[in-house]
Amino acid sequence: MTNTDQRWCNGCGKFKALDQFYLKNRSTGRRDFLCKSCRSTKTREAGSVVTDGVSGWAERNIRAKASKLGLSAEEYRELRDRPCDVCQRPSTEDAPNSPMVAPDDAVVGTWCRKCASAWGFLGKDVATLDRLRALMAKDD
Ligand SMILES: [Zn+2]
Numbered sequence: 671m672t673n674t675d676q677r678w679c680n681g682c683g684k685f686k687a688l689d690q691f692y693l694k695n696r697s698t699g700r701r702d703f704l705c706k707s708c709r710s711t712k713t714r715e716a717g718s719v720v721t722d723g724v725s726g727w728a729e730r731n732i733r734a735k736a737s738k739l740g741l742s743a744e745e746y747r748e749l750r751d752r753p754c755d756v757c758q759r760p761s762t763e764d765a766p767n768s769p770m771v772a773p774d775d776a777v778v779g780t781w782c783r784k785c786a787s788a789w790g791f792l793g794k795d796v797a798t799l800d801r802l803r804a805l806m807a808k809d810d
């Protein structure tokens with residue numbers, strides 16, 4: 671049933687001739703999951719992110735996130751680029767911080783992913799956090 675000279679391209683969603691796929695590994699004969707034309711489109715898109723600094727997609731993404739929080743894109747970027755208000759971790763390109771949102775949806779500062787998840791693990795409950803803090807606090 672399988673025609674070995676054809677390969678499915680995830681990008682265009684159809685079978686294409688094998689030579690339309692880049693060889694990823696010469697010894698195993700493993701080929702790219704995208705055909706050459708889809709691969710070059712994808713590479714171009716990825717490249718534009720690097721060269722422009724902010725791609726159209728990233729900009730739209732920030733605007734969408736910002737408007738959800740009732741912020742302007744500028745305000746969002748400013749908060750994102752600040753160090754985490756909880757653990758002081760600086761915002762990096764690989765792991766950017768994000769605006770901190772209180773249970774009543776108010777934006778109250780900046781936090782990193784770890785602190786945001788920690789808050790989630792604690793059930794987003796200030797009373798729980800208070801108990802934890804009381805137990806952890808050392809007496810002078
Ligand atoms: Zn394709």
Ligand SMILES: [Zn+2]
Pocket residue numbers: 754755756757758759781782783784785786
């Ligand atoms: Zn943090």
